[in-house]
Amino acid sequence: MPGDHRRGRGNPAQIARQSLITAKVLEAGSLSIDVLIGELGVSAMTVYRDLADLEGQGVLHRSRGTVTAAATGLFEASARFRMRHNVVEKEKLAAAASALINPGQSVMLDDSSTCVWVAKELNERAPLTIVTNSYSVLREVQGNAGIRLFMAGGEYLAWADACFGQTTVDLVSGIRADIAIMSASAVTDGATFHPDESVVQLKRAMLASSAVRVLCIDHSKFGRRALHAVASCADFDHVFVDAATPPEELSRLADQGCTLHVVE
Numbered sequence: 001m002p003g004d005h006r007r008g009r010g011n012p013a014q015i016a017r018q019s020l021i022t023a024k025v026l027e028a029g030s031l032s033i034d035v036l037i038g039e040l041g042v043s044a045m046t047v048y049r050d051l052a053d054l055e056g057q058g059v060l061h062r063s064r065g066t067v068t069a070a071a072t073g074l075f076e077a078s079a080r081f082r083m084r085h086n087v088v089e090k091e092k093l094a095a096a097a098s099a100l101i102n103p104g105q106s107v108m109l110d111d112s113s114t115c116v117w118v119a120k121e122l123n124e125r126a127p128l129t130i131v132t133n134s135y136s137v138l139r140e141v142q143g144n145a146g147i148r149l150f151m152a153g154g155e156y157l158a159w160a161d162a163c164f165g166q167t168t169v170d171l172v173s174g175i176r177a178d179i180a181i182m183s184a185s186a187v188t189d190g191a192t193f194h195p196d197e198s199v200v201q202l203k204r205a206m207l208a209s210s211a212v213r214v215l216c217i218d219h220s221k222f223g224r225r226a227l228h229a230v231a232s233c234a235d236f237d238h239v240f241v242d243a244a245t246p247p248e249e250l251s252r253l254a255d256q257g258c259t260l261h262v263v264e
Contacts, residue, residue: 017042018050022059022069030068089218089242089263094118096263097181097216097240103127105178108206109137111162111199112183114216116140122147131175133202134162150175152202164198172205180210186224187217190233190252193226200228212237219244233258 017040024039025031037047051067054060061068094117101107103125109115111134119140122128126146132138133152141147154168182203184192192215194200207213215236222245233239234256241250243264253260 014050017046018054021047021050021067022054025060025067025069030066033062033065033067036067086218086220089244090114090117090216092263093216093218093240093242094121096261097214097238098122098125100212100214100238101125101128101179105129106131106175108132108172108175108177108180108182108210109134110180110182110203110206111136111160112216114183114218115181118181118216129177131172131177133164133168133172134160136161157198160199164196164202169201169205172202172209175209177206177210179212179214180206181214181216182206183216184221184226184230186226187222187233187249188225190256192217192230192233194228194230195226197228200230203230207231207235214238214240216240217245218242219246222246222249232256 020040021036024036033047033051036051037044040047051060051062055062059069090113094114098118098121101122104127106129107122109118109130109132111132113136115132115134116136119130119132119137122130123141123144126144127148128146129148129150130137130141131150131152133154135156138149138151141149150171152163152168152171154163154165154171156163184194184203186193194203213236215233215238217239219242233253237259238261239253239258240261240263241253243262245262250260250262
């Protein structure tokens with residue numbers, strides 16, 4: 001089985017420092033490593049260790065003394081990093097969205113980190129049938145006798161800790177589920193986007209195969225850009241956002257007719 005990505009490694013100070021590095025680089029697009037060392041106020045060795053770790057996660061790239069964001073409109077961050085980012089918001093969104101699910105239903109969960117938190121909640125709502133392409137989701141529910149699990153296999157992509165490709169899409173397309181829950185990398189102009197085309201194809205297949213469609217988006221996704229459109233927010237039956245979502249984005253969602261849930 002692929003490696004366990006449920007929790008990022010590192011102590012709280014390291015996690016906070018790496019999150020700050022990522023935020024700075026994402027905002028700037030690229031930064032001098034010397035500038036980062038000066039701003040963080042820690043040793044050069046510590047910063048280089050953090051950068052090596054983040055590069056290994058697929059978040060950043062280093063080249064000639066400069067660090068560049070990889071989690072941009074063209075690339076998605078790794079599953080390991082996403083599980084460490086905006087954790088409180090994702091936990092609350094997952095708890096609220098999972099309240100829509102009743103015992104006996106079939107649920108599709110994508111490879112988003114939010115759906116890993118949803119899976120944690122679903123352990124208490126068995127019996128259920130779960131369909132997913134995510135090994136991170138699998139690890140949260142495996143061993144629960146009340147959960148029937150369908151893994152949508154295909155080409156395993158380590159950065160996502162999940163399977164994608166035509167085989168995965170075909171399997172999902174042949175299933176009809178009661179509800180699908182998913183997230184997206186970006187929300188722009190009232191639509192959801194993702195940098196990876198293979199991920200987009202699978203999300204669309206999950207939407208087409210489910211009776212009720214649920215979107216969970218934390219505030220950091222608004223205003224970001226990614227390359228490929230997944231679906232309009234209006235295509236979802238329920239949209240869950242956290243309370244830090246900008247008011248203008250809440251207004252836009254309301255104007256689209258979304259059943260909007262603002263999670264405090």
